[in-house]
Amino acid sequence: MLTATLLLIAVLCAGVLIRVPYAEMSPGPTVDTLGEHNGEPVLNIEGRRTYEASGHLNMTTVRVTGADYRMNLVEALYGWLADDSAVVPHSTLYPDDKSAEEVREENAEEFSQSLESAKVAALRELEIPVGERVVVASVVKGGPAQGRLHAGDVIRAVDGEPVEQPDDVARLVTEHEPGEDVVFTVVPAKRAEAAEKKGEEPTGGRDVTVTTTAADDDKRAIVGIRAGLDHTFPFEIDIKLADVGGPSAGLMFALGIVDKLTKGDLTGGEFVAGTGTIDGEGAVGPIGGIQMKTIAARDKGAEYFLTPEDNCAGALRDVPDGLTLVKVGTIDDALEALEDIREGNEAGLPRCTAG
Template sequence: MSTPQTSVPQAPQRPGGLSRRTTWLLVVVLLAVVIGAIGQLVKMPYAIFSPGPAQDTLGKTDNRDIIAISGTQTYPTSGRLDFTTVSLYGGPNYPVTFWQWLRAKTDSDSKIVPEEQVFPKGVTGKQVEQENTAEMVGSQEAAEVVGLRAAGKKVGETVTVGAIGKGRPAEGRLKVGDRIETINGGPATTLSAVHDRMDVVTPGSPVQIVVTRAGARQTVSVPTAKDPETGRAVIGISLAPKYTFPFKVAVNAGDVGGPSAGLMFSLAIYDKITPGPLTGGKEFAGTGTIDTEGTVGPIGGIQQKMVGARDDGVDYFLAPASNCGDVKGHVPDGLTVVKVGTFDEARTAIEKVAKGQTSGLPSCG
C-alpha cells in the first residue's frame, strides 16, 4: 500500500506587494531620517572650538595680497608667517546641533565649553559680527603702527577723549573729542606718553590737563581716583588714539574676524618694508593680539590653532606668553612653540631661527 502525499498550500502573493524584509528596511531608513532630522534641530548650549585653516600673511587670498602696501618701497620675502584660525561653532549665528556636539565629543582636537563663556546671554548675531569686525579693524591698525615704527617709519599720533564714565572724576570737566596735549606740564600726545604721565600721579591728587577743544587750548583741573585693581590714579576716561600713516597698508584677511592675528600682521608688514627676508626661508605660524606699544596679548582656542599650524606643515609656532598655561601638555608632535610677550621678542626669535640659532628659544616649559 502506498502512503498518500500531502502538501501545504502556499498563500498567494499580491501583485506588487512588499516582502517583510523590504518593509523592515524601509522602516529603518525612515527612522534614520527622522532621527537625523531631530539631531539637526536640537540645539545644544555649547560652543565648539575646532582647528581652522592657516593663512600665510606673506601670500595671497582670492588673488589679492593679504598685506598690500603702496606708496613706499617694499622688498621680497620668503618662507611663511601664517596666522592661525579656529572654527568656532555656537552663539546666535551658528548654534551647535546635537550631531556637531557628538562629533566634537569624539574628536580629541576639538574643545567644548559652555556657550555663555564665549557668547554672553542676549547677544544677537549682528552684535557678534559687529564686535568681530571692530576687533579685526583695531587689530590691523595696531599691527600697522607697530610694524611701521619697528621699521623706523614715522607714524603721527594724537590722543582724544573717547568716552567718559558716568560719575567718574572727569565727568563735567573733560568732553568727548578733547585732544590731550599735556598732563602736569609734560607732553601727552601719544598713548604711551599718557600712561607714563599718569603712572607717576598719586591717587587722589588732581592733574592739570591741557586739551584742545573746538580749536582752542585750555587747561582743565581733574581730580583722580584710585583704581581698585591696579592701584593707579585714574580719571575715568577711555582714550581714542588717531594715527597718520606715511603710506598705505591694506590687510585683506577675508571673512576672518577678531583680534588674534595682530602679531602676525605686524611681523608681515615689517618684513615687507625692510630689506632681506625676515624668516630666512623658514616657515612660522603664530597667534596673539597686538597693541600699539607692541605688547602681545592672549587669545582663545590656542590648542586648536597649534593643531592647525601642524597640519599646515610649519615647524615653529609663536605663542603669547600669557597663553602658556593652555599650551603646556598640548603641543603637537613636530611643532616647536616659542613663547613671546612683545613684537620685539617675536622678531628676535624669528631672526635667530633664520640664522640657525634654534637652541635656547624661550618656551612655555
C-alpha cells in the same frame, strides 16, 4: 536583542533632537601675511620701498559655530571626544547680553584695532615716526552727542583745554555736572581723512557744544562718546583680509610689515605661524582657541609656532607632532626667535615649557 536595538535607536533619536547650550570651535583657515589671499596681496605698502620675502608668516584663525546654531547632544558628545575640536558653553562665544550682530560688530572692531596696533608696533620697531591724535572712536546711539559729534572727528580741545590722550576727554567732561554744556573743538572726520590722504596734518577746527547727561550707574556727567587714539602714518599700509574678526592676528601682521620693509627674510625661508594680540608698544597678549590654532598651523605645514607666553600652558596640552612652540612676550622676542630660526639655532629658541 530587539528591545536593546529599539532602545539604542530611541537614544540616538533623542540625542539628535535634544539641543544643548554649547558651541564648537575647530581649526580655521591660516593666511600667510607675506603672500596673497583670494588673488590679492595681504599686505600692500605704497610710498615706501619694500622687499621680497620668502618663507611664511601665517596668522591663524578658529572656526566657530554660528550664534543661532544650537548643537544637538550627539554633536556635542562627538566634539568632546574629537582631538581637533573643542566644545564650550554657547555663552563663552556669544554672551547672553549681546545680540549676534553686536558680537559680529565687536569682533570686526577688534580686528580693525589689531591692524592699527600692528602697523604702529611695526613702524616703531623700525624707528619710523608715527603720528597720534585723539578722535571720537564711537558715539552712543541716543546719547547727547549723537548728530553733533561723529566717529573719526579729531578732538583738539575740550572747553578750550588741549587734549593729548583719550583719558583727557573723559576727565574734562566729568568735571561738569549733568545738564551743563561742554564745548568740543574738533576737526570733522571727512576733513581729517582728506588731509591724511594728502600726507598732511588736519588744520582748523570748529566748536561743538554738547549738553551732558548723567550716567546710568552713577551721577557722572557724560556726553555719550568713547574717545580713542588714531594714528597717522608716513606712507600707506593696506591690509586686505575679509571675514576675520577679533584681535589675535596683530603679532603676525606686525611681523609681516617688518619683513616687507627690511632687507632679507625674517624666516630664512622657513614656515612660521603664530598668533597673539599686540599693542602699539609691541607687547604681545594672549588669545583664545590656542589648541585649534596650533592644529591649523601644523596641518598647513608650519614647523614653528609663535605662542604668546600666557598661552604656552594651554598650547602644551596637545602639541601637534612636528610643531615647535616658541614663547614670545613682545615683538622683540618674536624677532629674536626668528633670528634663531633662520640661523638654525634650535638650542637658542625660547620654547614653551611646562610650568
